[in-house]
Amino acid sequence: MSNTKRRAIFGGLATIATAALLAGCASAPAASTSAPTASAIAGFKPCMVSDLGGFDDKSFNQLGYEGLNAAAASLGVKAITVQSNAETDYAPNLDSLISQNCTLIVTVGFALSAATVTAALANPTVNFAIIDDAADNNFDGKTDAPNIKPILFNTAQAAFLAGYASASYSKAGKVATWGGMNFPTVTIFMDGFAQGVDYFNKQKSKSVQVLGYDEANPSAATFTGGFEANDTAKTTAANFIDQGADVLLPVGGPIFQSAGAAITDSGKSVALLGADADVFDTFPTYDSLYFTSVLKGIKQATSDVVTQAGTKSTFDVTSYIGDLSNNGVGIAPFHNFQSKVDSGLQGELDTIKAGIISGSIPVKSYLVTK
Numbered sequence: 001m002s003n004t005k006r007r008a009i010f011g012g013l014a015t016i017a018t019a020a021l022l023a024g025c026a027s028a029p030a031a032s033t034s035a036p037t038a039s040a041i042a043g044f045k046p047c048m049v050s051d052l053g054g055f056d057d058k059s060f061n062q063l064g065y066e067g068l069n070a071a072a073a074s075l076g077v078k079a080i081t082v083q084s085n086a087e088t089d090y091a092p093n094l095d096s097l098i099s100q101n102c103t104l105i106v107t108v109g110f111a112l113s114a115a116t117v118t119a120a121l122a123n124p125t126v127n128f129a130i131i132d133d134a135a136d137n138n139f140d141g142k143t144d145a146p147n148i149k150p151i152l153f154n155t156a157q158a159a160f161l162a163g164y165a166s167a168s169y170s171k172a173g174k175v176a177t178w179g180g181m182n183f184p185t186v187t188i189f190m191d192g193f194a195q196g197v198d199y200f201n202k203q204k205s206k207s208v209q210v211l212g213y214d215e216a217n218p219s220a221a222t223f224t225g226g227f228e229a230n231d232t233a234k235t236t237a238a239n240f241i242d243q244g245a246d247v248l249l250p251v252g253g254p255i256f257q258s259a260g261a262a263i264t265d266s267g268k269s270v271a272l273l274g275a276d277a278d279v280f281d282t283f284p285t286y287d288s289l290y291f292t293s294v295l296k297g298i299k300q301a302t303s304d305v306v307t308q309a310g311t312k313s314t315f316d317v318t319s320y321i322g323d324l325s326n327n328g329v330g331i332a333p334f335h336n337f338q339s340k341v342d343s344g345l346q347g348e349l350d351t352i353k354a355g356i357i358s359g360s361i362p363v364k365s366y367l368v369t370k
Helices: 003-015 060-075 087-099 110-122 155-169 184-204 231-242 255-266 298-311 345-358
Strands: 046-049 080-082 104-108 127-131 148-153 174-179 209-211 247-251 271-276 290-296 320-322 329-331
Touching: 046 060, 046 087, 046 298, 060 104, 060 298, 080 087, 087 104, 087 110, 104 110, 104 298, 110 127, 110 148, 127 298, 148 298, 155 174, 155 184, 155 247, 155 271, 155 290, 155 329, 155 345, 174 184, 174 231, 184 209, 184 247, 184 290, 231 247, 231 255, 247 255, 255 271, 298 320
Parallel strands: 046 080, 046 104, 104 127, 127 148, 148 320, 174 209, 174 247, 247 271, 271 290
Antiparallel strands: 290 329
């Protein structure tokens, strides 16, 4: 991806305001209470700031939160977390954690990129990690502060598998994908999904259509404008159902919940995919609708990064990149749809996965992995 194109996508991040009242901690999943299994270096204090989705989003904020607390419990330390309820909360929330002497601050989501870079440059003795962003607001291919470790996931590879499976399952010959906002870590799902559908069409001589995203014209993709489960998100899903799509992949935190409500209201047989977490487990309200989920290993990656920071004298800022080869991404089981998919589908997916890992089946992504 060119720097010009990336600027267009990331443009809004640099305008995040930095003055606001401190956002209070919100309800979140219970922290782990297991006994310590490792010794933390003296004074280690891990902390985390959420994005607008909140720590109970049943998605990537929650997974990061769980990973942080799992590591803290294993190290015998207490983590400090603060939730952001508006973009203007990011900077003051970071300042609050710095004032509490946090030694590692994990920020959740690409929307915190600019605020994280600013805080890291101003506080070079504090270590930072950011989930789902390269902290490269200068668009030069380098992290903008020497004390930030990016935690990234090449989800295009997993979404490719989900797209292939969705095309195989679709009876209508129409599937749909859309996002919350136009960020690379959102569109990477949509792009991989569309590539998977395209690969299915070529392998099977089919013509399954993708609504909401066009590989040839990604700027025309559909977005709800935010990461909230609201009427706009529900209407967006309903529109795709009305257009005949029978498999839906919404990408953007809890907007999948609105899609579930839209499917239920429609009374139609429509399958729903989750993103980031296996929503069959994290949000079982619509368990009868869930076809599969495109997974990021956010919990394990966050736990590993926090544990490393808490036990090593030197903080390793090398980017973590999760992909199919290291099980950093994947797809969830078909759960209630297992008996409804083609009997040979899993074998085909296993072969495709091996091809992606070997490079014989290329998957385009803005994220270049080594």
